[in-house]
Amino acid sequence: xxxxxxxxxxxxxxxxxxxxxxxxxxxxxxxxxxxxxxxxFASQVSIEPRRFLVxxxxxxxxxxxxxxxxxxxxxxxxxxxxxxxxxxxxxTGSEIDKFEHCEWQxxxxxxxxxxxxxxxFTGEIVQTADLGDxxxxxxxxxxxxxxxxxxxxxxxxxDLAPGHPA
Numbered sequence: 001x002x003x004x005x006x007x008x009x010x011x012x013x014x015x016x017x018x019x020x021x022x023x024x025x026x027x028x029x030x031x032x033x034x035x036x037x038x039x040x041f042a043s044q045v046s047i048e049p050r051r052f053l054v055x056x057x058x059x060x061x062x063x064x065x066x067x068x069x070x071x072x073x074x075x076x077x078x079x080x081x082x083x084x085x086x087x088x089x090x091x092t093g094s095e096i097d098k099f100e101h102c103e104w105q106x107x108x109x110x111x112x113x114x115x116x117x118x119x120x121f122t123g124e125i126v127q128t129a130d131l132g133d134x135x136x137x138x139x140x141x142x143x144x145x146x147x148x149x150x151x152x153x154x155x156x157x158x159d160l161a162p163g164h165p166a
Contacts, residue, residue: 022151025075025088026054027112030068034112036098037062038089040154041134050141052123055134061093063135071109071124072137078118078149085157108143119147
């Protein structure tokens with residue numbers, strides 16, 4: 001049975017790798033703390049009302065800040081934003097202030113908005129769900145700037161070593 005589960009897991013991973021989804025950076029602020037991380041688990045989950053699910057690893061520094069926040073910012077990375085993907089995916093906010101290493105400005109709800117993003121939106125956290133090793137934050141959009149470039153896809157960051165294990 002263990003071999004069957006292992007084969008299923010490998011095949012499942014292969015199917016998802018072919019999907020090659022867009023890469024996002026989520027930023028959060030709570031009190032005087034801010035954080036952000038690279039996110040691959042994210043999707044629109046409702047048309048009306050508009051809802052978006054973004055999932056953050058429980059071991060990620062951003063998780064504790066997001067858990068104390070009322071709003072999050074979600075940034076769609078452009079195909080040329082590999083440096084932002086590396087900063088927010090391969091570094092940890094437990095060790096560095098990522099925002100000292102990129103251009104950003106304060107946006108709605110005091111959230112950090114990344115200058116290098118192709119597009120972004122902010123959302124009020126309307127629901128959370130424990131999803132295993134990640135927590136899902138369901139967002140209701142509160143502000144948005146449309147994308148201006150083709151998005152960075154998961155294959156382009158597949159070799160990044162995460163700042164924290166997943």
